[in-house]
Amino acid sequence: MKQKKLIGFALASILLLSGCSRQTVQQDGKDVVASIDDVNLLADDLYQDLSESTQGKQALFSYVLDQLIRANFPATDDMKENADELVENIQANYESQYGDSAEEELQSALEQSGMENIEAYRDSLIQSLQYAEFLKTYIKDHFDEVFDDYYTQTSPRMISIIKVSMSDPENPTDEENEKLEEVQSLLDTNKSFDDIAYDYSDDDNTKSAKGSLGIVDSQTDLSSTYGSEVQTAALALKNGEVSKAIQGTDGCYFLKCTNTDKETIKKELENVDVDSPLLTYDDYMVYLAFNTYELQYNDDTIKETIQNIVDENLDIRNDLRKENS
């Protein structure tokens, strides 16, 4: 009996305490958000001010796009597992780099990137994967069109690389010079570039793949790993051409352009996965993809705002292509 009374008291407390949640204040039947003496700020007025503001209009497109992606490409178990794996890798990297202060360092890095914690980062990874699915669907449905544009805009080619490591590329040791000369001599023989790469290259990233870097295009970042000279040379080589020795990061490099053939590269990119360059080469693809969804607008202003944002960005895309042609 005593216990029943206590539970009854507790339940009554919940009801009473929930009453401390604020009562809505209204003026002429409309909600008031805030006030100062003699001035009430109505929810309707605040909504109008925000939605008509520049930032509000831009936010509208982001919001609709976000809703479209969430509804059509919900987070799957695979995405969650991928995100967990990435998070675990990052945590492991931080632990090996910072030891006991890893957690603190990681939290600080996350905060600098505007993330509250590792969970928020995991959520952002999942959202990126959902976004990738949204673009992948568009690319698969418009593959020929997207590939033609990609090929025209970014000059893709297949590149292979041989690295001769040097502790100071400006002043190579005798041993390093000797290896460089041997690779140079071998390139003048009929031993293939691939085999030389497999036997002699010091580049751990590509050695086992016989030097293949895969498809390199104008948006591929080779500079951060190999140096800017390598980046420039990779895009300047013609089909079948081998570069001279290029001084780069931690060594000297030889590059070979193994293919620029459109059909070969197209076949290579046919399977659109999350690492496909087709997903990232065009910042404006999102607007093309957005336009493929059928939306009914029940408000003319909202419709006009969204269409203006999409049209303005597609105009910029067209202008860029005219400039590049």
Added chain:
Amino acid sequence: MKKLVLLLLCGGLLYGCSSSTYSVKVSDSDQSLISGSEINITNKDYFEYLLQNYGAQEIVSSLLTSIADKEITDQDKIDELVQEREDQYAEYADGDLEQYAINLGYESKDDYINNALIPEVKQELLRQKYITENLDTLMEDYEVCTMKKIVVKKESEALKIIEASTDEEAFDKQMEDYGSDAEDAGVVTKNSSLDDNLKDKLSDLNQVTEDGVYSQAIKLSDDNYAVIYLYDTAHKNTDNIISALESDGEVQEEAEGAYLKKYHFAVYDDLLESEIKDISDNYLE
């Protein structure tokens, strides 16, 4: 069972006084704005998205503009500052304010002036009014000093500069000799970008009532030494002091908070109230 009761009570406390959703609603809240392709976005959805991203800031800004309308009645002053800002911002677009406004996403120059520039100017004049009316207290609280400084590596070198700096002219001569290691820092407050050790000394420097070189060499956090020459200790150059205080974020919040409290600022949504408190503790009682 007692534990269960305690849990229920605690749950009740939490439930009763916190909120993770907005309670304020717009008219026709459930009316659909956009539908199809698996989505249905209502007025409520879009309003809450806008509130989440810009609501708290917009509420404060909107009501500060209303307060400025009551407090700042000198229309000539408003017009003058609006014109000054128009000229200043037009320079960012080769003298074309229309282009500047469009670059920022506004429909036209007039749209930008009415919806951004005039409220901005009114709020600026409101903060200026607070600072002017509370100048003595603010100079004390924010440890305002006007200074020139020379930074050297050794304490002995710093002490020699102090000894040689018999007057402002002598200090200026030393500044010339030290080139980029010397600067006229002008008016500084406790929130200026200064070395931490120098910042700690501001409360002492602020108390100095006669212009001249500060008697001690101040050891900085990077182990260098700063020699400070204090000028305008009588605080006659109020324009410079007001301008420095206007640029101090903490002073801005204090000024805005003072007016919001004076006009009994109230928010009728728990979540928005909490978000406004996150912007500044000064805004709400």
